[in-house]
Amino acid sequence: MEPEIEDHITRFLGMLDTAFRRRGEALPERLRRAVREVPRHRFVHRFRADRDHPVEDFDAGRQRHLAAIYSDRVLTHLGPDDAELDSTNSQPSYVLWLLHRLGLEPGHRVMEIGSGSGWLAAVMGRLVGDGQVAGVEILGDLARRSRDDLAALGMANVAIVEGDGAAGHAAGAPYDRAMITAAVWDPPAALFDQVAEGGRLLLPIALAGGAGRDCHVAVLRREEGRFRMLEAVPGGFVRFTGPGQDRGAERCRLDQLPFWPGIGATPSLRRTLPLGARDPARFGGAAYAFRLFLGQTEPGFTVFDDGAAEDLSTSSFGVLDAAAGSVAVCRPGMLLGYGPPAAARRFDAAYRRWAALGMPGPAAFDLEVVRAEQAPRSRPGLWVEMRGASALVWRLPAPFSPPRAGRRTAIRDRPPPAGPTTGIRPPGP
Structure with a gap:
């Protein structure tokens, strides 16, 4: 040389x-x-x-x-x-x-x-x-x-x-x-057939609610036709291309919702919200950790396009309940509700679950990747994200602390507790 x-x-x-x-x-x-x-x-x-x-x-x-x-x-x-x-x-x-x-x-x-x-x-x-x-x-x-x-x-x-x-x-x-x-939204079904039993797979998983190229980079082992996570770290990769792979990066325009003309003139709820209030330019710290948890565990999670934010890290987010004609929009320092209160109630309930569990980030969860038809039903301590041909099964290792009936936890904006519970670290390249 x-x-x-x-x-x-x-x-x-x-x-x-x-x-x-x-x-x-x-x-x-x-x-x-x-x-x-x-x-x-x-x-x-x-x-x-x-x-x-x-x-x-x-x-x-x-x-x-x-x-x-x-x-x-x-x-x-x-x-x-x-x-x-x-x-x-x-x-x-x-x-x-x-x-x-x-x-x-x-x-x-x-x-x-x-x-x-x-x-x-x-x-x-x-x-x-x-x-x-x-x-x-x-x-x-x-x-x-x-x-x-x-x-x-x-x-x-x-x-x-x-x-x-x-x-x-x-x-x-x-x-x-x-x-x-590359960051994958729907893990390719071919992996279930082409990785040997006991083989390992490195899979960057695009996160619902993640900013830009954020993903959950998991090392998984194929066991009995599914992939079980061995370890994971935060990371960032370009998005995987193909049909359905752009999910999770799209934003919803409120004025394009079919029921918006009937509910959108004036918010039915306006409440100060410390989440994101410390840095109005973006959601950071606990606000970002909660955003990721909401994306993992709440089927109605939505990122909103209000015409002001340039990327997903600054976009408003919240819950969309189309059946009820209800929307809850979280902006830095504020929660806005439109239509009936169903979406805001789901937003609050998700926050109480997250706080009661110790404010976990994605790395705190065990993960399985399964074929969509093999996905279990969600239950306390286990959440299922349907991604297309595949499903992500997120589970908090026992013991965890589910919220007690009637328990109310104030929504706050402070750094999540240190240690492995949060798993929130700056993404890699």
């Missing part, structure tokens, strides 16, 4: 080790070797290091781009017309740390849905040795380019398939390990 490349890779590995140690462990030696043997610059062509940075073309000016490529930052892939593709070369330390959670071993068969540049697939190819890696990429130009880059490195045990990741890649199944590197 050229000396200047060696210097950059040595510095890069030092960055990765520092990032791993911040998460409580050193960069594993096997992973270090795999990264060294798969130079990142071999998989980067036209890119943008940050959204406000100029277009970079590695092929046209190799030396001056090495520092950016061998840095712990996200690189956005660009097409021939310099338009940003819906794909990124993820922050290396974060995606490698997630990969480490899967526990790849020599001989494993692995599937990566959303293989992008092919760099991570190549790292996996080194880790599995005589095993096989199948990458599925929906962007044709990116898939073809990554195949060429892998071939140039002689990576015979890694194959990139152009296609819709929702279908997986049945030809290489069953897989001992699988991962999706």
Whole structure:
């Protein structure tokens, strides 16, 4: 390897080790070797290091781009017309740390849905040795380019398939390990058939009520036809593409509700609400944790488009009860009700449940991902989110404290209690 490349890779590995140690462990030696043997610059062509940075073309000016490529930052892939593709070369330390959670071993068969540049697939190819890696990429130009880059490195045990990741890649199944590197709303049904019993799946799950790319990144094990969570961390990924995958990111316009003309002239309820009052520009702290809980557990949860907010982190949210013709809208520092009080009552009841349970965030829950037809009914301590072909089953580990009959808890806005109960941490890249 050229000396200047060696210097950059040595510095890069030092960055990765520092990032791993911040998460409580050193960069594993096997992973270090795999990264060294798969130079990142071999998989980067036209890119943008940050959204406000100029277009970079590695092929046209190799030396001056090495520092950016061998840095712990996200690189956005660009097409021939310099338009940003819906794909990124993820922050290396974060995606490698997630990969480490899967526990790849020599001989494993692995599937990566959303293989992008092919760099991570190549790292996996080194880790599995005589095993096989199948990458599925929906962007044709990116898939073809990554195949060429892998071939140039002689990576015979890694194959990139152009296609819709929702279908997986049945030809290489069953897989001992699988991962999706995009935020999924409805986990693809193909995973239930293509991941081997006892196999592990890394799945970034788009959160109802999450802001932007927020997701719940879970490592799950396939057991008896369903996936049970082993661990999870907050994270952020581009959204998975395909029919039904844009759910959870849409916002409801109040004036487009069919019953709005009859109830929308004047709020029937206006109440000060400390949730979000400390930072009127966005919902943070406890307000954001409650918003996520409401999205997990309340079927009527809705994000509203009032024409002012630019993204989901600042949008109003609440409960929509279409059958009752009722809406409860939570804005920073205020709850507004329209029509009958049914929606506001559901909003208040959800808050009392959340407060009585210790104000949990998503990481406090156990999770199962099941086929929709196998989903159980919701009950105290267990909530079911129907996502399409799949369902998310959220369960708080026992013991938990369900709200007592008649108990009233004041809605407040303070940081959730410290420790594993909240699970609310800044999202990764």
